[in-house]
Amino acid sequence: MTDEQAIDIELPEPLHARPASMLVRLASRQSAAIEIVFEERRANAKKILEVLKLGAVRGSTVRLVARGEHAALALERLSDLIHHGFSTDALPEIATAAAPGMAIGRASLLLTTVAEAAPESMPGYSISDDIPSSRRRVHAAFARAQSELHRMIAGLPPPEAQLFEPLFVILTELMNATLPNLEAGMSAVLALDAAAASASTERSDLVRDALERVRAVLLGVDLVTAELLAGEGDRILVTRVLTPSLLVGLPRSFRGIIAEGDTGPGYTSHAAILARGRGLPLVFAPAHVVSAIRRDETIVIECTETSCQFWSSPSAEFLEAARARHDAWVAQKRRDESIAHAVCSTGLVTPVRANVGTLNEHIPSIADGVGLVRTELLFSGRRSPPGETEQASVYAALANRVSGKPCIVRLFDAGGDKPLPWLPGDARGVELLLAHPRVLEVQLRAIDRAREHGDVQVLVPMARSAQDIARVRAGLESDAPVGAMIETHEAAGAIESIARVSDFISVGTNDLASSVLGVDRAVSPELSLHDGRLLVVIRTIVDGAHATGRKVTVCGELAGHPEMARQLVGLGVDALSVACERIASVKVALGETEGPRNR
Known part of the structure; x- marks a missing residue:
C-alpha cells in the first residue's frame, strides 16, 4: 500500500519565482514524491515550471500531498517553510x-581564480618567438614562487609547515614539464596548464596550490x-x-x-x-x-x-x-578538552583510539593509539601503487607518533564506492587485494619493516572467512598481530571461526549497517544504532569474539558519537576508534559512566 500523507495550508506569499524556487529546492531534497494541489490544478513540487503555473496567490489554500518513503517528514519540512513565510531560516543549504x-x-x-582575474592581454598569455627569453621568464617565475613559499613556511608552526614540503617537489616537476611546452609554441600560462595535466604528480590541492602560485607570478596578480x-x-x-x-x-x-x-x-x-x-x-x-x-x-x-x-x-x-x-x-568544547585530560590522568576502562586518513592528521596526546589507519586514503589520488619503502616510512611515522601504543594499519580497502586506479576490479576489501597479490605482498612487507618503530598491527578489510585471515598472515614475515574487520552480515554469522584465527576483531559499522539494514553506508548513525537489528548483530559479534578470547573494537562512525559510544561499551565492546576531533568528547562521555582502569 502506498504511504500517502496530505495537508492543507494557507500561503502567506504568492507562489511567484522566489517562494516557488525555495519550495522546489526543499521538495527536491525529500525522498517522497510530492504534489501541490490548487483548485483543480496539480504540480510536481520538484519542478519549478509546474509550481509557477499553478498561479496560487497570497491567502490561497493549497494541498500538499506526499507519497512514499518519509512522506510525513517531507510534509512537515515543507509546511514549516511555508509557515515561516518562506524565510531562509527554514531552508538551510546542505553541505x-x-x-x-x-x-x-x-x-x-x-x-x-588567478587566471580569471587577469586579462588575456597579460604577458603570461602571450606567445613569444623568443624561446630563450620565455624560458628565462618561466625559470624566474618558479624561482619566485619557491622563494615566496619558503617565506610563508618560515612563519608556520612545524606541523603545518610539514604539510607544504611536497610543494617544492611539485613545483620542480611542473617546471620541468612546462619548459618543453614553450618549445612547442605555447604561451607561459598555457604551457604551465598543459604541464599540470600531463605531469606524474598526483592531483591534489597541493598541485592546485602550485599552479595558482606560478600563475600569479606570471600574470602579475595577487593570490589574495x-x-x-x-x-x-x-x-x-x-x-x-x-x-x-x-x-x-x-x-x-x-x-x-x-x-x-x-x-x-x-x-x-x-x-x-x-x-x-x-x-x-x-x-x-x-x-x-x-x-x-x-x-x-x-x-x-x-x-x-x-x-x-x-x-x-x-x-x-x-x-x-x-x-x-x-x-x-564553544563552552562545551572547552569543558570536554579539560575534562578529557583529567579523565586520562586516571584512565578509562575502555581505550579510545584515533582513526587516521592522512600522515599529517593531528593525533591528540590523549588518544590510546591509532585504531584504524585508512591506507587507501593515505595513498589516494595517484596513478600507481605506493612502493614498499614509501609505505614503510609512512606507517613508521604514525607508529612513532603514538609510541608504545597500538598502531593498527588496515590493508588497502578499495573497490565499490572507493575505487583506486591501481586496484581495479569488481570485488571489495580483502577479496580485491587477493586478486592483486603483488600489491598485497608489498604492503605486508612494508608493515613488517614498520614494526621496528612500534606496535604496528594488521587489519584485514571486509573479512569473509577464516581463510582470508590465514592467507594474509602467510604473507607476513614478522609476528605482527592480524585482526579481522567484520563489515557484513555473513561475516558476523561466521564470527567464531574468523575470531579463532585472528588476534583481534574490529567492527566497521558503516558497511555493517548497510549489509544488515539494507541502507546506504552513509545513513544517519543514530538511526542505525537505534535499530534493534544492528544492535543484535553487534552483540553477536562481541559474544562470538569473546568466546574465543578475542577483543572487539568498533571503528565505524557510530563510535564517535558520545551517547552511542556508551551504548557500544554497554554491548561489551572492548575499545573504540574515532575521528581525532571526537576523542575528547567520547572520553568525557565514557568517563561519566566508567571507573578508572588499573594498568
Missing part, C-alpha cells in the same frame, strides 16, 4: 563537512586580494578554489570557510587538515550554491556530529539563537 564546527560571520568572496581582507568583524571565506596557502594566509578574523566542491575528497585534502588543526569549520557546497552567496551577507555555519548545513541572511531572531548555540558549543 559536506571537511572540518566540523560552528561559525558566524559576514561573507568575504573569492569567486575568481586586498578587497578580500578588507572586511571588518568576523568573516566567512566563500571561495571557488581553496588552496592550503590561501587558508594559512587568512587573518584571524576569518571564522569559517565555504568552498565549492562535491562530496568526498575535500575531507582528506591538505586544506581540510589545516582547517581542522586551526579549528576552522570548512564545508563544501555545490557551485550554484556558492555563487549565489552575496558579499557581506551574514552566514551561519553549523557543522556538527550529525549534520552539516549553513544559512545565508537569516532573520534577527534566528541569528540571536544561532549565537547562543555557538557560545554553548
